Amino acid sequence: MRPMLLGEMTPETLMEELGTSPSKALAARRLAQLGMPTRKSEAYRYFDIEPLMAHDWEILRNEASAEIAESEEQIVITDGRVTALPKGVEVQVGCSDAIDLDGNHFDPLYYLGHLLSPEVISIRFKEDAKVTLVHRFTQPGKLLAYRTAIYLDANTHVQIDERFEGEQACGALILSGSDVFISRDATLTLIKDETLKEGDYVPILSHRIKVDSQALCRLHSFDFGAGSGLQLIRVQLHEHARIDADHLLYATDHARRGTVSQIVHIGQSSVSNQRAKNILAEKARGIFDALIKVEHTGKYTKAHQNSKAILLNDGAYMASKPQLEIYIDxxxxxxxxxxxxxxxxxLFYLRSRGIAKEEARKMLILAFANELIDALEDERMRERLHASFETAYWGVTNVTCMETCHGCEDLAAGTAAK
Amino acid sequence: MSNVVMEIENLHARIGAKEILKGLNLQLEEGKVHAIMGPNGAGKSTLSKAITGHYDVEVTEGAIRYKGQEIVDWEPEDRALEGIFLSFQNPVEIPGVNNAYFLRTAVNAKRKHQGLEELNAAEFLREMKALVQELGMKPEMINRSLNEGFSGGEKKRNEILQMMMLQPDLIILDEIDSGLDIDALRAVSEGINKMKDGKRSFLVITHYSRILDYIEPDYIHVLKDGKIIKTAGPELVAELEEKGYGAIEEA
Amino acid sequence: MAQEELDKAVSGEYALGFEIDIEEDKVPPGLSDEVIRFISKKKEEPDWMTELRLKAYHKWLEMEEPHWGHLEYEPIDYQSISYFAAPKKGPESLDEVDPKILEAYEKLGIPLEEQKQLAGVKVAVDAVVDSVSVKTTYQEELMEKGIIFCSISEAIRDYPELIKKYMFSVVPMNDNYFAALNSAVFTDGTFVYIPKGVRCPMELSTYFRINALNTGQFERTLIVADEGSYVSYNEGCSAPMRDENQLHAAVVELIAHKDAEIKYSTIQNWYPGDEEGKGGIYNFVTKRGLCEGENSKISWTQVETGSAITWKYPSCILKGDNSVGEFYSVAVTTLAQQADTGTKMIHLGKNTSSTIISKGISAMKGQNTYRGLVKIGANAEGARNYSECDSLLIGDQCGAHTFPYLESKDAHGQVEHEATTTKISDEQLFYLRQRGINEEDAVSMIVHGFCKEVFSQLPMEYAVEAKALLNLTLEGSVG
Structure with a gap:
């Protein structure tokens, strides 16, 4: 396929290029309604999308499916193709017709991603699992579009630890994201950990999460470092469904990072708790643009949202846009x-105990971040994220037991006996 | 007269545009317990903030000499490292900062300052646990976030715990008895009394005389309208009890 | 509460919906260079003003009507609106004011006569019917202190230097679609100038009323508070019941110099239309204040109970160091009313501070949106903002929406925003009723409690009026 200017594409030309199928037609129609994102698009208001749209992208196309290695517990997707799978996880690669596209997503790039994505990688969980999902990008300067879909069968409990490796893919644009379907009574814990450097690939990850009756979604996103990247999430909550979404952002340099989300309460007695913490240094810009919408059918909803930001120096910039749209009393x-x-x-309290100012500041920043890291149930994940944050913050990790540990009783008891 | 550990001379200090301390003079002697008493709004807490270098307080005139050095321009942590400890009236809550981690950082900062080797986690915890027990604190306090969700009594005990761990030379107790029930008050004062060693000095700031039944003062200073208007022995307490602050006139 | 009862009661008649029968002097509907020249001529304006109007008109022609508000309404046909309507008799003094207008004002409860003093307090009133200022009271007494309080038409004729200096300085003529339209066709409004160091000795008030059929009202208000001065200004609005929608596109500009303070209160009770959304005023208003000098302060208080559509964001540009901006708002939407209202606080100067308290009440099919922008510039060191936006829902057909934009670039600044959405809880109601308070009073008590922080910002007499108006608007829905 020839290089393309995203900003100049129309749904018609896309349909021509890509052929038609019912879901592509839906995506094209919605994209036409929403229009390609510009500086004026609400979802991209603070992100600076225009240079990306105006760029002459070469779209990365893969040859026929690669060999799939068997792994311990990692699903690896390299440049949009599955390259490793653990035993027992069912993955199907099919066209986007296989999935039920969200007809009301707010993000035009959700639809563009679907249009450009040759197929959808569907991962289905029929039983409880803990897996690591690695997204690996190797091609610099190209546009990579691929979509994943995650299905949880009823009553399953799944933890997905989502990581990103893309040191070589500098300057690439990644249009990706997941369509997530959490069936009745199932629980998904999705932990995203992404650290970027200036000049790295630009991820625009557009998700749609459908939480069925009495199902639970725990979303923890950890975005650290510099560079540009945005996650856009639309969540639909059915009866008694619940989402707990935490977003920790630590951004430096000239970063433009953040979250744009819409949580829609459709069913009654659904619950959402969203917390964002943003630590911004140097010239970084943090974005938290989050809407909670309660439909007329969403009686007895409980929806709470909180965003906190710390600007470490002048020049750092926080754009916060918490919104409520409510149609029921x-x-x-x-x-x-x-x-x-x-x-x-x-700060004064710590200093009055003899702790130097810089040290005291670090302690408070760590504490600020800790609240969201400590919310992780999985202890191994907790440790990893502590390390990941500190590496981003200090350049090295020097987590000591006491900074993070909640079970020092053992150590104290052990040493007392010595 | 024993050695003077701190000498405050003609101290003027303000908070915002308001002058609170208006030429305060005070000498604190080594190994002695000084009580500062005075009505609400006299400037008692401002004095403790001026001594510790709090950001709200601006010293406009006068001097604070500690161990012979002028400290008005010192950073708060440098004052702490040199041995000045303030037990806060309302200790701030710091969610996410582990109590033990915080205190070990403080203790090791001080040890480093004194040229001593830092304590490792185990050594430190052994010491901290013993004191926690001694002060009648719940063991889980060790790993809770600093002061977060602590009751009034627990916060004050935690202040005393820090004091005992840091072994300061000049201890300022700002309304240490406020909000304490009788048991907590007893535990806290026992902790304080144990710290008396004939070298260490205490500045007890209080509105009521109750705490002075537990921590016997050597000197009573009456602070009114930003100045020390009277200094006397412990016998003054009874007089104050009886007549109130209004009766005390500038000597 | 039974929903039926609520609805029946909320749909209570619009008490100010009477129409006065006075002869109107009206231009045919539609807009063109000629119409603008006509308006300008009718107002006996100098040529420079005519030129400015034409310039604004041509800018407007190139602009597009904004649709980002959370509002749904039939397209406005700008060519079917009449842009100028004046009572035919031009009043020279109070005696010459058409008795029917006076009667109308009496019905509104406005003390137009100088002798009449509202709640024992002197209130200078400028009354604007349709497009023309009919009477300004207390003018002479104010003149003695050097205070100018007159209609904007008079000001253009008598104080051209002040007008040239300040008009369009805060809201440029092409600021937005409706402001551009207003700049082209504004018909009357009020001008206030408070000289250096003067504290205006009385409340200043303007009452606006749209009377004529198919007219728009496009008033323009300009208030300049010179160094160290103070003024409290109130505006009230009403309109008769009409089946068609009428357009109101006003512009208000405030300038506060060093150490000056302007307090601007609005009680807006334009006709809201009926429960099907038929009729009512389309209220598209641009209000903005500039805290030009150090330590200046601008405070907006609004009680919005009327209009079918409200699109209004009284704002403060905090340019002077230590300047203060405030926005206190109660917005009620019932019937099929829609309001998209809020504020912008733009912090440019050091240590500037702003407070936003917004209370939205939605009943029946009302849709109430708070939309606000707080922007802390990189040089606004130590700037602080606190916002609180609460919504109260009465009934399950209404909507309450909160869309704050919070942008901070200053590491020494502080931006805090809180919002809650609640309904009147059954427990609260039961508690009050158990103490012997009937349901209607109990609800009213809770609603007033909800609005208290805002009402307390109004001058006393107006607070009384606002409370009465709130009761009237929600009559029955609140009981």
Missing amino acids: DLEASHGSTTGQLDEAQ
């Missing part, structure tokens, strides 16, 4: 947002 909804600096009283 029987509910509980609130949001709060603060942007500021470290608390002076806390």
Whole structure:
């Protein structure tokens, strides 16, 4: 396929290029309604999408399917193709007609991703599992579009630890994301850990998460470092469904990173808790643009949202846009947002105990981040994320037992006996 | 007269645009317990903030000499490392900062300052656990976030725990008895009394005389309208109890 | 509460929906260079003003109507609106004001006569019917202090230097579609100038009323508070019941110099239309204040109960160091009303601070949106903002939406935003009723409690009026 200017494409030309299928037709129609993102698009208001849209991209195309290696517990997707799979995980690669596309996504690039993506990698969980999903990018400067779909059967409990490796793919644009379907009574814990450097690939990850009756989704995203990247998430909550979404952002340099989300309460008694913490240094820009929408059918909804940001220096920039859109009176909804600096009283307290100012600042920043890291249930993940944050923050990790441990009783008891 | 550990001379200090301390003079002697008493709004807490270098307080005139050195321009942590300890009236809550981790950082900062080797986690925890027990604190305090969700009594005990771990030379107790029930008050004062060693000095700031039944003062200073208006022995407490602050006139 | 009862009660008659029968002097509907020249001529304006109007008109022609608001309404046909309507008799003094207009004002409860003092407090009133200012009271007394309080038409004729200096300085003529339209066709409005160091001795008020059929009202208000001065200004609005929608596109500009303070209160009670969404005023208003000098302060308080559509964001540009901006708002949407309202606080100067308190009440099919922008510039060191946006829902057909934009570039600044959405809880109601308070009073008590922070910002007399109006608007829905 010839290189293409995204900004100049129309749904018609895309259909021509890509052939038609019912889901592609839906995607094309929705894309036409939403229009290609511009500086004025609400979802990309703070992101600076235009240079990406104006760029002359060569789309990365893969040859026929690669060999799939068997792995311990890692699913590896390299440049949009599955290259490794653990035993027992069912993966199908099929065209996007196989999945039920979201007809009301707010993000035009969700649809563009589907249009450009040759097929959808569908991962299905029929039983409880803990897996690592690695996205590996190797091709610099190209546009890579691929979509994944994740299915959880009823009553399953699955943890997915999602990682990104793309040191070689500098300057690439990744249009990806997942369509996630969590069936009745199932629980998905999705942990995303992505650290970028200036000049790395640009991920625009557009997700859609459908949480069925009484199902639970725990979403933890950890975005560290510099560069540009945005995650756009649309969540649909059915009766008694629940989502707990935490987003920790630590951005430096000239980063433009963040989350744009819509949580839609469709069913009654659904619950959402969304927390964002943003630490911004140097010239970084953090984005938290999150809407909670309660439909007329969403009686007895409980929706709470909170965003906190710390600007470490002048020049750092936080754009926070917490929103409520509510069409029913029987509910509980609130949001709060603060942007500021470290608390002076806390800083003074630490210093009055002899801890130097810089050390005290670091302690408070770590503490600020800890709340979201400590919310991880899996202890190994917790440790990894502590290390990951500290590596991003200090350049090295020097996690000691006491900074993170919650079971020092053992150590204390052990040494007392010595 | 024993050695003077701190000498405050003609201290003027303000918070925002308001002058609170208006030419305060005070000498603190080594090994002695000094009590500062005074009505609300007299400037008691401002004095403790001025001594520790709090960001709210601006010293506009006068001097604070500690162990012979002028400290007005010192950073808060440098004052702490040199042995000044303030037990806060309302200790701030710091979610996410582990209590033990915080205290070990503070203890090791001090040890480093004194040229001592840092304590490892095990040594430190052994010491901390013993003191936690001694102060009647719940063991889980060790791993809770600093002051977060602590009751008033627990916060004060935690202040005393830090004091005992840091072994300071000048201890300022700002309304240490506020919000304490009788058991907590007893435990806290026992901790304080144990710290008396004839070298260490105490500055007890209080509105009520109750705490002075537990920590016997050597000197009573009455602070009113930003100045020390009277200094006397412990016998002054009874007089204050009886007549109130209004009766005390500038000597 | 039974929903039926609620609805029946909420649909209570619009108490200010009477129409006065006075002879109107109206231009035919539609907009063109000629119409603008006509308006300008009718107002006996100098040529420079005519030129400015034409310039604004041509800019407007190139602009597009904004549709980002959370609002749904029939397209506005700008060519079917009449842009100028004046009562035929030009009033020279109070005695010459058409008795029917006076009667109308009496019905509105406005003390137009100088002798009449509202709640014992002197209030200077400028009353604007349709397009023309009919009477300004207390003018002479204010003149003694050097305070100018007159209609904008008079000001253009009598104080051209002040107008040239300040008009369009805060809201440029091409600021937005509706502001551009207003700049081209504004018919009347109020001008206030408070000289250096003067504290305006009384409340200043303007009452706006749209009377004529198929007319738009496009008033323009300009208030300049010179160094160290203070003024409290109130505006009230109403309109008769009409089946068609009428357009109201006003512009208000405030300038506060060093150490000056402007307090601007609005009680807006334009006709809201009926429960099917038929009729009512389309209220597209641009209000903006510039805290030009150090330590200046601008405070907006609004009680919005009327209009079918409200699109309004009274804003503050905090340019002077230590300047203060405030926005206190109660917006009620019932019937089929839609409001998209809020504020913008733009922090440019050091240590500037702003407070936003917004209370939205939605009942029946009302849709209430708070939309606000807080922007802390990189040089606004130590800037602070606190926002609180609460919504109260009454009934399950209404909607409450909160869309704050919070942008901070200053590491020493602080931005705090909180919002809640609640309904009147059954427990609260039961508690009050158990103490012997009837349901209607209990709900009213809770609603007033909900709005208290905002009402307390209004001058006393107006707070009383606002409370009465709130009761009237929600009559029955609240009981």
